[in-house]
Amino acid sequence: MTISTPVEYSFSVYPKQYEMKKLLSDEEASTELLYRNEGVYAFGHGCAADWEQNSKNVQQLLTTFMPEYEALSMTPNVFVDQDGKKVELEIKMSDLAGLSSNESPEKILKPLIEGYRKWIENKSTGVDNVPELLQPIARKHLKLCKESLDRMKNGLKLLEDQQILEAFRLANTAILLQQVNGKDRRFGCVEDKQIIFNKPFKESVKDEISLKNASNTWRAFQIAFILMSIESLVDEKCDAREVVDLIWFPTGGGKTEAYLGVAAFQMILRRLKNPLDSGVDVMMRYTLRLLTADQFQRSSRLICSLEYLRSKNSKKLGDAPFSIGIWVGSNTTPNSNKAAKTSLNKLQKNEKNAQQFIVNSCSWCGANLGYYDEKGSKKRYYFGYKIKNDRLVVHCPDKNCHFHEELPIYIVDETIYEKHPTFLIGTVDKFVQLVWQPKARALFGIGPNGERFNSPPSLIVQDELHLISGPLGTLTGLFEALIEELCLKNVEGKVIKPKIIAATATIKQFEEQARALFGRENARLFPSPGLENEDSFFATPAINKETGKPMPGRKYVGVYTTSVRIMMSQVMAFSSILQSTAEINERERDPYWTLLSFYNTLRELGGGLTLTQTDIPQYSNSMAMRKGLQKDIRYINNVLELTSRKQSHEISKTIDDLKLEYRPNKDQKDMNSTIDLCLASNIIEVGVDIDRLSVMAIVGQPKMTAQYIQVSGRVGRRWWERPGLIFTLYSNTKSRDKSHFEHFREYHQKLYAQVEPTSVTPFSDSCLDRGLHAVVIGFLRQALNDDISRSPDWKEIRKSLNNKIVPFYNRLIERAELVDPEQVEELKSRFMEILKRLEKGNYTAWRVDPKVNGYMYSAGTTIPHALKVNARSMINSMRNVDSECRGIIASVYSNEEHNESESGWEGLFS
Ligand SMILES: [Zn+2]
Structure with a gap:
């Protein structure tokens, strides 16, 4: 169905969030600001709604079962004014290395600094044109840009x-x-x-x-980031040292x-x-x-x-x-x-x-x-x-x-x-x-x-900071306290922490995450966003120099059927994609010859694998017949699997195989080498960079938007010559898939804004249960003297209470106060319990062994019950979630734990 307005009219957009809801969090307001030019004109019900992209006056709306959206290709190339002309900035490594000339970095980098300064100035004058409700956040954005600029200048000065x-x-x-x-x-x-x-x-x-x-x-963003970081490395006491700097750039940047x-x-x-x-x-x-x-x-x-x-x-x-x-x-x-x-x-x-x-x-x-x-x-x-x-x-x-x-x-x-x-x-x-x-x-x-x-x-x-989330991130967050502690040094009376840099392509609520994970009050995005999502100075839409129009972007196509199930929908879609590639000019086939398909679960992937044996080849054949293309029938000979079921070296081999290009006029031997179809699990989410691939099918909407972005970012990496094409197949039996399909346009035009916040709670009861012991024991074994690292001798440990353990304890409490103040008392009492256990336990070794009174054994290992009585299980991986073991064996000492300690050392811990 298509509906149009008369020529002099156009459709109006749905009201924006900031227009309906006055009180927005900073993050919500920021999203509203950055995406304020993206409008939503319609939603589908049982179908998807679509309208023309890049148009200010939308005069036509249509319903469709294959909605499309083309994301802009972004370029890291920066253009600056030089003698009234826009020129591309070129910063040679050899120049900065002082190899080609003796020119100072100041002179070489001046156009960059000056260009960024002017950009900020320019944007500042644009704030008045921003809707009034969004002006405060717009000013905040530019203030942070200015802060980046100042840090770069400081670096240059140094x-x-x-x-x-x-x-x-x-x-x-x-x-x-x-x-x-x-x-x-x-x-x-x-x-x-x-x-x-x-x-x-x-x-x-x-x-x-x-x-x-x-x-x-x-x-430009790379050298700008280095410049910005110099101060925090040179001047260890400066404020920027404790800021977590997060490089946030689209994948492949x-x-x-x-x-x-x-x-x-x-x-x-x-x-x-x-x-x-x-x-x-x-x-x-x-x-x-x-x-x-x-x-x-x-x-x-x-x-x-x-x-x-x-x-x-x-x-x-x-x-x-x-x-x-x-x-x-x-x-x-x-x-x-x-x-x-x-x-x-x-x-x-x-x-x-x-x-x-x-x-x-x-x-x-x-x-x-x-x-x-x-x-x-x-x-x-x-x-x-x-x-x-x-x-x-x-x-x-x-x-x-x-x-x-x-x-x-x-x-x-x-x-x-x-x-x-x-x-x-x-x-x-x-x-x-x-x-x-x-x-x-x-x-x-x-x-x-x-x-x-x-x-x-x-x-x-x-x-890949976004992957440090959920149970893994939570436990990592607690461990960070120990890692940081071991990295501390004292410079002229000030405790110096290590500089932390993180990188990701997808993140939400980065400040909260950085605080919870690293216990740092401040985190900064780099490049800091400006007033529009598509322009941060360091990344801008790629424009075709001749036409002045945006270069081809990554195209998302939704596929939804009302009559057939997802399995059949796969057969039809895959056959169609594979067969159509055989019909295009031989020289242009390579980018689209290998279809990479992503599955949310190994079970679904297994299902997909069986389809490649008969269903897809058969359907593909009959499709070619129907079109009268007997000569161009595509045979599917090479199907690969890229999952965690494969061993490390098999995965490397698969990745190498995927790099094999399709060559025109190839002989029969070559015919067998280029991969036709590769079925992949979430293993491709990060680190798989095969830039010849340009077509992908995603079977079922992934659970997290971050994953959707990461996975679809695997194709179309050489967008200037082979832009990506992504087919997302929705299941008609899953209401979540259906909803994603109906909101296809709205979802894709603000894709990065839809990333779900990840939660990291390092001081929660369950995390303290699993991890605090490990953190405290880790500290005792690494930071104190060698005897203690070998066995838990309380007399020795006691000697270090004042000068080592108490300061560590205080810093841990400080961190908890910042991250999760409600858990501070819990943390305090658990910390004391651990020390009391060490005091009363008369342990002669850390590890459990039949001949000694050991303190701990590796979680998940089986040891004789008699040895377990005094010992505690200890994690040996951040991932092993041993929550199935619910039984509690009360030890003799846990009854005594409430007794006052005889020697009164507890007074040291306030
Ligand atoms: Zn060599």
């Missing part, structure tokens, strides 16, 4: 200092080297006992001299390089200040193993670049190498050198079930770390790993490489504790090891007597 300037230049050089080197994997074979690579070393690696005029540029740039600056600065101050300086955390592998490689390239630069400047930067450690579960990397040795033996013997090591190429030159075949024989060699002094050493097989002897990459836990690498990358879960592994104290620069032998980590980076 670069007048020679040492800081040097750190900044070297950081730029390091990022430039990281951008250029080690990206392409080099393979080779063995000939006359020598490795011959497909690409020689000299052509693969560039040094800073040959990069003098390299064209690599910063995106280059957030990683922004925070790696900050990290590089920090690591160099610390060495310039004190060349002997090695040890962990940056801690970067992730949530998923898949993401970790990819990020690990990017970070490793940075570390190799830094280490290369250090080796040339060891007088200034010290003799300890810059290094990186990957601290993750034993599924991904071996946790002991013994296990690593076994794995290496298996790999060298070419055994099938051998676990691959995570680093598969040299981060500096790209040389393959793995198998090399000997030419003319069936012999295979395994290169890149060796055992030296009982330790697994990663090294580059190419003898020309700077890292032929050893790569500064540590993947075995034991080695990580021993070497305390400059840059530690770990999963959130791994930090539970602070309870179980006393050696982990070295990562915080803490020595055997609880003294500092190195500075603690200064920078914590948390990527």
Whole structure:
């Protein structure tokens, strides 16, 4: 059905929220402001309503079963006024590195700063045109933009200092080297006992001299963010140090390089200040193993670049190498050198079930770390790993490489504790090891007597912040208190906290989340939003230079049927998508040849998988017949599954397979290689970047909008040449799906505003139940002297009450007061219970063992009942929710817990 107005009339919009409801929270008002130009003209009932996009006067409304919405493509390119003309800003890394010229950063970055200042000024004059009710929030937005600008200026000013300037230049050089080197994997074979690579070393690696005029540029928001962060790293006492800075940029925007740039600056600065101050300086955390592998490689390239630069400047930067450690579960990397040795033996013997090591190429030159075949024989060699002094050493097989002897990459836990690498990358879960592994104290620069032998980590980076939510986020939030505590240092009487940077593409109520998670009062978004959602100065809609119209965006199409169920709807939609691709010009097929389909559950995915065997091919065939396209029938030969049911290395293989392009005029052999259909679970939500893919089907509306955004963001990443096309299939038996379909336009035009807030409640009873013990024990084992780390000797613990435990307790209470004041009393009493338990328990060891009186055992393990009486179960993962164990075994001590302590130490805790 279509309805139109007479020519001189148009439809009016539904009233806006701010017009109906006067009292809006800041966040609601902010959304209303940013999206005030998006109107809703109609809702569907049993259908979807649609109207023309990008039109001020809507004169036609229609009902449809396939509503569409094209999201704007955003560009990080920034245009500034120069001599009255708009020019694209280009900031070269080599310029800032001081390689190409000796021009000061001030001069190079002035157009950026000036451009941003003018943009703010310009927007400020526009506030009067904003509806009156939204003007206060508009002013607040611009005030925060101004604050960002001021912080950038402060950063720039600090670069007048020679040492800081040097750190900044070297950081730029390091990022430039990281951008250029080690990206392409080099393979080779063995000939006359020598490795011959497909690409020689000299052509693969560039040094800073040959990069003098390299064209690599910063995106404006990346360098602006680095500039803004300088003050908080240099001046540890400044207010900005305690602000959580959240980089918020659409997916595929280059957030990683922004925070790696900050990290590089920090690591160099610390060495310039004190060349002997090695040890962990940056801690970067992730949530998923898949993401970790990819990020690990990017970070490793940075570390190799830094280490290369250090080796040339060891007088200034010290003799300890810059290094990186990957601290993750034993599924991904071996946790002991013994296990690593076994794995290496298996790999060298070419055994099938051998676990691959995570680093598969040299981060500096790209040389393959793995198998090399000997030419003319069936012999295979395994290169890149060796055992030296009982330790697994990663090294580059190419003898020309700077890292032929050893790569500064540590993947075995034991080695990580021993070497305390400059840059530690770990999963959130791994930090539970602070309870179980006393050696982990070295990562915080803490020595055997609880003294500092190195500075603690200064920078914590948390990527994909939105994933730290729900039960995982809640427990992580409690653990953050311990991590921060171990990172504290005292500078001239002031307690200095580490700087925290987080990144995400989707977030709601970030201030609340940052407060709950990190216990920090202030959090800031970067880039700070302006007056419209589509213009933050650092990100603007991509415009076609010739036509002046927006470039193609990511198109969402809703598919809903009233008569067939979701299974049949899949058969029909998939067949249609796959078959139509066979009908377009061969040269244009690649982006749309591989259909990526997303399922909300593995059960639904299983259902989808069975359809690919007969239903989809059959339907596809008959569809082609019906259209009279016998010649162009699409055969579906290659179907893949990308789910957590697959092992780590199988997933990597699937991702590599997905990268295979469709090539016109290919022979039969190739025909079998390009993937036709890939069925994926939520594993693709983060970290899967295959930029050739442009078409996707989402089967059923995902539960969370953040997930919907992340998943659909996997396609159309090269939007300027192959824009994304997303089909969302709605089930007609689920009322939620139906509602999403009926509100399709409204939902999609404010997609980012629909992200649900995530709740993190680290001081709730249930979280204290599971986590407080771990946090307190973790503290005792890491921060006090070695004897306590080995066994809970109360006499020893008591000695540290005054100078260590009480201050920790006070800071914990302070945090709870900020996050959840109602829980403060509960926290206090539970904390005391733990200490009393230690006092009365006469424990002789931490871990339960038949011969000793152990304090704790790992949750989920079975131990004899007799040992359980005195002991407590302790978490060993952030994810294991052992809530099924409801039974309570009251211990002897819990009855005594209410007794007054004899020695009166409790008075220390107010
Ligand atoms: Zn190498």
